[in-house]
Amino acid sequence: MRITVLGAGVIGLTVAEELTRRGHTVTVVDRRPASGASYAAAGMLSPAAEVWHGEEEVLLLGLASLALWPALAGRLGVELRTEPTLLVGYDAGDLQQVERQVALVGRLGGRATLLERAALRACEPALARVAGAAALTGEMSVDPRAVCAALLDRVRVVPEDRRDADLTVVATGARLPAPWAGLVRGVRGEILRVRSDDPPAHTVRGWVGGEPVYLVPRAGGEVVIGATSEEHAGAPVVTAGGVHRLLTAARTLWPGLDRAELVEATARDRPATSDGRPLVGPSGVDGVVLAAGHHRHGVLLAPLTAVLVADHLDGAPVDPAVDPRRLITQPHERERHVDHAQR
Numbered sequence: 403m404r405i406t407v408l409g410a411g412v413i414g415l416t417v418a419e420e421l422t423r424r425g426h427t428v429t430v431v432d433r434r435p436a437s438g439a440s441y442a443a444a445g446m447l448s449p450a451a452e453v454w455h456g457e458e459e460v461l462l463l464g465l466a467s468l469a470l471w472p473a474l475a476g477r478l479g480v481e482l483r484t485e486p487t488l489l490v491g492y493d494a495g496d497l498q499q500v501e502r503q504v505a506l507v508g509r510l511g512g513r514a515t516l517l518e519r520a521a522l523r524a525c526e527p528a529l530a531r532v533a534g535a536a537a538l539t540g541e542m543s544v545d546p547r548a549v550c551a552a553l554l555d556r557v558r559v560v561p562e563d564r565r566d567a568d569l570t571v572v573a574t575g576a577r578l579p580a581p582w583a584g585l586v587r588g589v590r591g592e593i594l595r596v597r598s599d600d601p602p603a604h605t606v607r608g609w610v611g612g613e614p615v616y617l618v619p620r621a622g623g624e625v626v627i628g629a630t631s632e633e634h635a636g637a638p639v640v641t642a643g644g645v646h647r648l649l650t651a652a653r654t655l656w657p658g659l660d661r662a663e664l665v666e667a668t669a670r671d672r673p674a675t676s677d678g679r680p681l682v683g684p685s686g687v688d689g690v691v692l693a694a695g696h697h698r699h700g701v702l703l704a705p706l707t708a709v710l711v712a713d714h715l716d717g718a719p720v721d722p723a724v725d726p727r728r729l730i731t732q733p734h735e736r737e738r739h740v741d742h743a744q745r
C-alpha cells in the first residue's frame with residue numbers, strides 16, 4: 403500500500419519504519435519533524451516505574467513493548483542503557499509510595515526488589531541519604547533524540563500531505579485533527595537537561611516530600627530531570643515554578659547537581675486520553691488508522707505501536723486495550739447526548 407503517516411514524532415517515525423520494513427511505500431508528513439513531545443521525552447523505558455494505580459493495562463503494554471526495544475535499537479544503531487531503574491523514597495511518606503509501587507508491580511508480574519541501605523549505597527554512592535529504595539530489574543533507557551535522528555535517516559519526510567495515499571496513519575500526538583481532536587488533551591511536561599561531573603549510573607525515579615521527580619543519565623554526563631505534569635490551556639511553556647520544583651526535588655536526591663551545568667529547559671504537551679491508554683487502530687473513518695494518545699509512554703510504546711499498526715493492516719484483530727473505538731462516540735450517540743442536554 404501507499405501509506406501516509408501524519409506526524410514525525412517517535413510514534414509516527416517508528417510506525418513508518420515498521421511499515422517500510424513490511425514492504426509498504428511510506429511517506430511521513432511533518433513541517434517540524436521530531437520537535438513535539440519526543441523532543442522533551444527523557445526516554446525512560448520503564449513500564450514499572452511509570453505505572454500508576456488504575457493504569458495496570460499500561461504496564462502490560464509497556465512490558466510487551468520493552469521486549470521489542472533491543473531489536474529496534476539494534477536496527478537503528480542507538481545505545482540502550484540497561485541498568486535497573488531505582489525507585490527512591492526520600493522521607494517515610496515517600497517510602498510508602500515506593501512500597502505501594504513495588505506491591506503493584508509485583509502483583510502485575512514485574513520485577514521489583516526493595517534494596518538494603520548498603521546495596522543502595524554500593525549502586526549509587528552519590529545519592530542523598532534516603533528513607534529507602536527498590537530496584538526495577540529489566541528496565542532500560544534510550545535517548546529519544548538519537549532514536550528520532552536515526553529514524554529520520556531511514557524514512558521519507560515531507561512538509562505537506564499530498565493526499566494520494568491508500569491509507570493514512572494519524573500520529574500527531576497532542577494535536578489530533580478533526581473529528582478526533584477531542585480524544586486527546588495536552589498535559590504539559592517540563593524537563594531540564596544538565597551536564598554533571600558525577601551523574602547517576604541508573605535512572606532514578608523518586609519522590610521527595612510527595613513531589614515526583616526522575617533523573618535519567620545519558621552519555622557524556624548529561625542528565626535529564628523531569629517532569630512536571632499539568633493540565634493547562636494554551637501553548638506549553640517552561641514556568642519558573644516548574645523549574646523550581648524540579649530542581650528542588652532533584653537536588654534533594656542528588657546533591658552533586660549543584661555543580662552541574664544547566665543546559666536546557668523544555669516544555670511540551672503529552673497527548674493524554676481519558677482512560678490513560680493509547681489509541682492504536684481503526685479511527686471510525688475508512689482508510690484512516692490512529693496511532694496516538696500515548697501520554698507518558700510514547701517512547702516506551704513506540705515499537706509495540708508500530709507492530710500493532712502493521713499487524714492491523716495485515717488483517718490481525720485489534721487489541722481491545724488500545725482500540726480507539728472504545729472512546730469514539732458514534733454520531734447517533736452524540737445526537738442523543740445533545741438531545742438529552744437540550745431537554
Ligand code: GLY
Nearest residue numbers: 591628629698699
Ligand atoms: N514518561 C516520562 C514522562 O512522561 O514524564
